[in-house]
Each structure stands twice: as C-alpha cells, then as structure tokens.
Amino acid sequence: MALIGGGFMGKAHSLAMTVAPQLENIGATITKQVLVEVDPELARTLADDLGYRFSETDWRAAIVREDVDIVDICTPPQLHEEIALAAIAAGKHVFCEKPITNLSSEAFAMRDAAEAAGVITQVGYNYRHTPAVTFAKQLLDRGDFGVPLQFRASFLQDGLFTLVADPHRWRASRKTGGSGMVGDIGSHIIDSAEYLFGDIVRVAARVRTKAPDAGWIPEEDRIANDSLEDAGVWIAEFANGAIGTFAINSYASGRKNRFAFEFDASKAAVEFNWNDREVFKVSYVGEEKDHLGFRTIHTNSEHPDSFWRLAGLGTGYTEVSAIQFRKFIKAIVAGRPAEPDFGDAARVQQIVEAVVEAAASDSWVDVPQR
Ligand code: NAI
Numbered sequence: 130m131a132l133i134g135g136g137f138m139g140k141a142h143s144l145a146m147t148v149a150p151q152l153e154n155i156g157a158t159i160t161k162q163v164l165v166e167v168d169p170e171l172a173r174t175l176a177d178d179l180g181y182r183f184s185e186t187d188w189r190a191a192i193v194r195e196d197v198d199i200v201d202i203c204t205p206p207q208l209h210e211e212i213a214l215a216a217i218a219a220g221k222h223v224f225c226e227k228p229i230t231n232l233s234s235e236a237f238a239m240r241d242a243a244e245a246a247g248v249i250t251q252v253g254y255n256y257r258h259t260p261a262v263t264f265a266k267q268l269l270d271r272g273d274f275g276v277p278l279q280f281r282a283s284f285l286q287d288g289l290f291t292l293v294a295d296p297h298r299w300r301a302s303r304k305t306g307g308s309g310m311v312g313d314i315g316s317h318i319i320d321s322a323e324y325l326f327g328d329i330v331r332v333a334a335r336v337r338t339k340a341p342d343a344g345w346i347p348e349e350d351r352i353a354n355d356s357l358e359d360a361g362v363w364i365a366e367f368a369n370g371a372i373g374t375f376a377i378n379s380y381a382s383g384r385k386n387r388f389a390f391e392f393d394a395s396k397a398a399v400e401f402n403w404n405d406r407e408v409f410k411v412s413y414v415g416e417e418k419d420h421l422g423f424r425t426i427h428t429n430s431e432h433p434d435s436f437w438r439l440a441g442l443g444t445g446y447t448e449v450s451a452i453q454f455r456k457f458i459k460a461i462v463a464g465r466p467a468e469p470d471f472g473d474a475a476r477v478q479q480i481v482e483a484v485v486e487a488a489a490s491d492s493w494v495d496v497p498q499r
C-alpha cells in the first residue's frame with residue numbers, strides 16, 4: 130500500500146493496516162510500501178515510525194509505483210478527487226477518507242472512473258463497522274425489529290476550539306474543508322442512517338455558525354461571508370416511509386466524539402452510542418409487562434467482526450478501523466465491491482449538499498434517487 134498523508138488518519142490507518150490481516154486469514158499480506166508527506170523530513174520520520182519501506186514527497190510518484198496495489202488517501206478533502214482519479218487511472222484499488230470529496234458531482238465521477246477501471250474502492254465511514262452497529266443492522270435486515278419507523282441521530286464534539294488553533298485548521302475553510310461540519314461529522318450519521326434505514330429522499334434543515342463570543346453569526350453575514358457551518362439540525366424522510374432527525378455541532382461541551390443514534394421500529398427500539406461502543410441496547414415490543422425495557426447486548430465472538438472472545442475487553446478506534454480494512458482487503462481478494470464504496474459516499478455527499486441547500490433555501494430539498 131501507499132499512504133498519502135500521514136496526519137491523524139494516516140496514523141490510524143497505518144496501525145489498523147498492521148492489525149487487519151493478523152487475526153484472521155484474509156488471503157493477502159499487507160506491506161506498507163511508501164508513505165507520502167509534503168515535507169521530506171516529516172515523510173521520512175513518519176515512514177520509519179509507522180513502518181513504511183520508503184518515503185516520498187510527491188503523491189504522483191507514489192501511486193504509479195509497480196510495487197503498490199492499494200492507494201490509501203488521508204489528505205484533507207480538497208485533494209481526494211485528484212489523487213483518487215490518478216490512482217484509479219494507474220489501476221490501483223483506492224481507500225479514501227471521508228468526505229470522498231467536497232462536491233457530489235466530483236464524487237459520482239470518481240465512482241464512474243473506478244467502475245470503468247474495475248478497481249475496488251472504499252470510504253472511511255468507519256462507525257458503521259463497529260460490531261454492535263453491524264449486528265443491529267443484521268437484525269434489522271432479518272426483520273427482528275420489524276418495520277423501520279423513526280431514526281434519531283446526533284454527532285456532537287467539543288473540539289472546534291482546538292481545530293481552529295492547531296495545524297488542522299484546513300477544516301475551518303470552505304476551500305479546503307468543503308461543506309463544514311455537515312460534511313465532516315454530519316456525513317457519518319448520514320452514512321449510518323442510509324446503512325440502517327435505506328435511502329433518504331428529502332430533507333429540511335437549519336445550519337449555523339457560532340460567533341466567537343456568544344450566540345450565532347447572523348444568517349445574512351454567514352451567507353455573505355460564506356462562513357463554514359459548525360452546527361446543524363435536519364429532518365429527513367426515507368424511501369421506506371420512515372422519518373428521521375439529525376443534529377451536529379462542534380462545541381457541545383463535554384461531548385467527546387459522541388456519535389449516537391437510536392431508532393424505533395414496529396417490533397423494537399434500538400440505541401447505540403459510540404462512547405459505549407461495545408454494546409447496543411434494544412427494547413422489544415410485547416415483552417411481558419414486568420420485563421419491558423431496554424436490555425444491553427454486549428458484543429463478543431458471537432457477533433460479526435468482533436476481535437475478542439470475551440465481551441468487556443473494549444472495542445477501540447483502531448480495532449474498528451482494522452475491521453474496515455479487513456473488509457476492504459477481502460473485497461479486493463474476492464474481486465467484489467466493498468462497502469461503503471465511492472458510489473455510497475457520493476450519495477452521502479449528495480445528502481450533505483441537500484442539507485446545506487435546504488437550510489439556505491428555507492425549503493424541503495429532494496435528494497436525487499439512485
Ligand atoms: P490531518 O491534517 O491530521 O492530516 C492530513 C495530512 O495530509 C497532513 O499531515 C498533511 O501534511 C498531509 N498532506 C497535505 N497535503 C498533502 C499532499 N499533497 N501530499 C501528501 N500529504 C499531504 O487531517 P486528518 O484529521 O488526518 O484528516 C484527513 C482526512 O481524514 C480528512 O478527509 C478527514 O475528514 C478524514 N478523517 C476521518 C476520520 C474518521 O473517523 N473517518 C477521523 C479524522 C479525519
């Protein structure tokens with residue numbers, strides 16, 4: 130593999146790629162061949178630390194190497210499209226971090242290019258690979274929970290202040306950060322919503338940007354200055370008739386990467402919170418009255434993708450990441466599409482755009498159907 134961008138996610142991917150083939154035979158060996166960073170010294174140091182054979186400063190040189198089969202893109206989003214298209218043209222399989230790019234039109238072109246080239250793609254919507262989420266999805270698809278009715282999701286963080294102050298401030302500019310926090314963290318709950326409940330068909334929304342002192346930047350100033358939204362709420366209708374609500378912001382004091390959803394279906398209600406990611410909670414309709422309420426399902430080796438035989442040992446960020454790469458490599462070995470691929474991610478981007486447009490136009494916006 131060639132890793133492009135050795136920042137936060139570059140490190141997470143490197144750790145996960147080491148672990149991915151080790152607990153199960155996935156039919157392939159991963160060799161960390163080359164790491165790309167713009168600064169040569171940083172590239173060399175990171176390559177040594179993270180176990181890559183070579184370092185490089187130009188991603189173009191890395192992706193055409195004969196000894197590279199997989200290109201893993203972990204740069205800020207505005208570079209994803211160019212790197213991915215070039216990697217696809219070079220016949221490489223591509224893993225790309227989310228958002229796949231900042232425009233859905235570009236994202237669909239990336240999907241088409243990958244399909245035409247016959248390469249496998251996957252995008253870093255990692256939360257759906259948490260064993261508890263995967264198992265909830267299996268039960269939902271099997272009909273155990275009945276007909277999906279209502280989905281409620283939120284992704285809350287309190288990190289904005291650090292993000293604007295540290296080198297990761299690319300997130301605070303529209304040119305580099307794309308569609309703000311709706312694209313950055315909202316995209317994760319959109320991906321999970323479609324993964325679990327199916328296609329979203331229309332949305333209505335409000336987005337906001339927090340003023341430096343207190344309150345919101347006035348809407349007219351926000352729009353005139355093209356300020357990136359850092360908060361949003363939206364409602365959605367699904368193709369299957371279900372309805373949903375979503376909320377994000379990046380200054381929810383004390384909320385540490387709180388990705389969470391709950392849903393009600395005709396036979397059960399389900400609750401998942403990434404901060405307690407080893408479990409999910411389910412309450413079945415029709416239980417004996419003295420048993421009514423939520424039970425906690427602890428994931429263990431009985432459940433899909435789990436790492437450890439014993440429940441309670443913890444399911445970490447690296448483990449979930451390793452699960453997503455294990456699936457990616459297995460898809461490449463089997464020559465079948467991975468999930469979520471560029472097509473799925475292009476749809477997420479389409480919904481991100483619909484949310485921003487719905488807020489700007491103060492109206493419901495239909496999401497084009499697949
Ligand atoms: P970061 O800022 O920590 O790392 C980006 C790295 O890319 C930096 O080290 C930078 O020097 C490097 N870079 C920039 N231009 C480059 C170029 N031309 N060639 C090679 N390297 C270059 O950013 P972070 O947090 O790692 O985010 C990267 C991507 O991962 C983003 O798309 C972000 O949305 C996504 N992400 C996904 C997460 C998830 O849980 N799925 C978590 C965090 C980020």
Ligand code: SOE
Nearest residue numbers: 227286288313314317379386
């Ligand atoms: C920052 O908001 C961030 O790192 C996102 O970019 C990731 O996608 C999310 O998983 C964690 O938060």
